[in-house]
Amino acid sequence: MALTEKSDFIREIVTEDLAANKYQGRVHTRFPPEPNGYLHIGHAKSICLNHGIARDFKGKFNLRFDDTNPAKEEQEYVDSIIEDVKWLGGNFEDRLFYASDYFEKMYEHAVLLIKKGKAYVCDLNADEMRQTRGTLTESGKESPYRNRSAEENFDLFERMRKGEFPNGAKTLRAKINMASPNINLRDPVMYRIVHEDHHRQGNKWCVYPTYDWAHGIEDSLEMITHSICTLEFENHRPLYDWYLEELGVYHPKQIEFARLNLTYTVLSKRKLLKLVAEKHVSGWDDPRMPTIAGYRRRGYTSDSIINFCDTIGVAKRDSTIDVAQLEFSIREDLNKHARRTMAVLNPLKIVLTNYPDGQTEECEAVNNPEDETAGKRMIPFCKELFIDQDDFREVPPPKYFRLSPGTEVRLKYGYIIKCEKVVKDGDGKIIEVHCSYDPDTKSGMAGANRKVKSTIHWVSARHAGNVEVRLYDRLFVKENPDDAEEGKDFLSNLNPNSLQILKQCKVEPVLANAKAGERFQFERTGYFCVDSIESKEGAPVFNRIVTLRDAWAKIEQKH
RNA sequence: UGUCGUGUCGUCCAAUGGCAGGACAGCGCCCUUUGGAGGCGUUAAUCUAGGUUCGAAUCCUGGCACGACAGCCA
DSSP, rough: OSSSSSSOOHHHHHHHHHHHTTTTTOOEEEOOSSSSSSHHHHHHHHHHHHHHHHHHOOOOEEEOOOOTTTTTTHHHHHHHHHHHHHHHOOOOOTOEEEEGGGHHHHHHHHHHHHHHTTTEOOOOOOEEEEEOOOOOSSOOOOOOTTOOOHHHHHHHHHHHHHHSSOSSSSSEOOOOOOOOOSSGGGGOOEEEOOOOOOOTTTTTSSSEEOHHHHHHHHHHHOOSSSEEEGGGGGGHHHHHHHHHHHOOOOOOOOOOOOOOOOOTOOOOHHHHHHHHTTTTSSSSTTSSBHHHHHHHHOOHHHHHHHHHHHHHHHOSOOOBBOOOHHHHHHHHHHHHEEEOOOOESSSSEEEETTTTTTTTTEEEEEOOOOGGGOOOOEEEEEEEEEEEEGBSSSOOOOOSSSSTTOOOEEETTSSSSEEEEEEEOOOOOEEEEEEEEETTTTTSGGGOOOOOOOOOEEEEEOOEEEEEEEEEEBBBSSSSOOOOOTOOOOOGGGGSSSSEEEEEEOOOOOOOOOOOOOEEETTEOOEEEEEOOOOOOOOOOOEEEEEEOOOOHHHHOOO
């Protein structure tokens, strides 16, 4: 029945339901974010799951804002969420909905439960309600207002809506069972009084439905077949079912799966909001943030994130994915699609002593060895060059293959050079390195076949552009950022070196004119993306998306 | 000491009573004008004690561990 081979326990349920003709052959899912923050990679998992199931089973997918709490929700979040869902391929067509558009219908349903004697207005305040709810092991006490007549409840509820009572003075509660072992069933609150403007409804309402009451109705009205949510709602499913059962309306099936956790990453809106509010990062779209906006700005492709979500699977057990898995996804994508370029991040000047002073020549370079159609380009070469400081060692450690006094390396696409002399200033600091070049060894020449131990990247000093490069590292130093010392929180595990700004990096001409959003591989270094906010015309700022795998770093680490 | 849920390589996911497999990570080798691309190989797991069965990761019983729940948040 499904269009793909992909399978998980939810797709199995959908397949079974289809076989049993449970929903007249329909499959209809939804992604129901609350607009109280930016979407993060965990939401991407949910979007890919819900949208993917609709796509694979030829069903429909809705985007619905669960905007039932005006105190926390904002239009800015609505806008960003719409953009992010679209970017991830979540195709909701014209089905963009808001729970707040259903408030009138929800109110009518509530009146119905009041008339059935299944809901009552309660005057207990929040404290009193907590005290009478009981504990995990003891049942609660019934509210003294539990047995008001239907007429009185109806009257009171209408007056709640009209605004006759202050915040918190009264609630509407479902009359279920104060002795239930499931605390969610101990007469849960359906409506609370909140005198606050709603981002879409303005001051039209001062009673707002709670999640449990609202969510099933939203799903039911939209004729959702499979209401997929995360594990923490498992204990709420009996309530979800109770409401829809009592209402006698169309009843979708709630299915729970384990939310995504990532190593070295926090994925709770509360914590992400804190990072933003306390300015530990530049904003929700800071390239170090695990938000969709952050990854996008960093340079992650939507394909890589979608692919990541496909590979991590869907199950019910709590799990933490190694962030290396995400990095693998973006490397895999960019390896196939990113143009190769040469950029020198920490420049060291090389002078080719036997190269003619005024001469310039061009070297032919391959744009992408993984993709012939990417073509070739010419890069300039002359007597003075820059190489990376990492590619020269005055005293080479064991197994070091690159440039050091007396050794040879190949300049990629250029000549083989030999280090002849190290030039230092008065303080003993190396200012430049003098080399000779072998004129018979340019790429493409017969003499170029000579083996040397290493090939390094370089940029012509005379033609180099100067750009800013931002090296990002993980935001937290601990695999589990919440693993903090006694009395401290996740902020104590922030990585002080998560952002390193390099000015005056030397790049080949094509990079100096790169446009916002363009992605490149800097050969032997990593993948980079032109920042869409910090870059200026002719002055690109490059974000490091991810490093290349680095075998040398491991060898070096062992010593 | 309640209810619900979950226990499989280091990590994540499969195996639906019949040879425990894949991906990432790790390790090793090969190749390389990216030490970083690519290729090959390899290490490594069924929480536990019983039971049912010719046969159990899978079914049953008990234990143990972990997670969620006592917001008028979602």
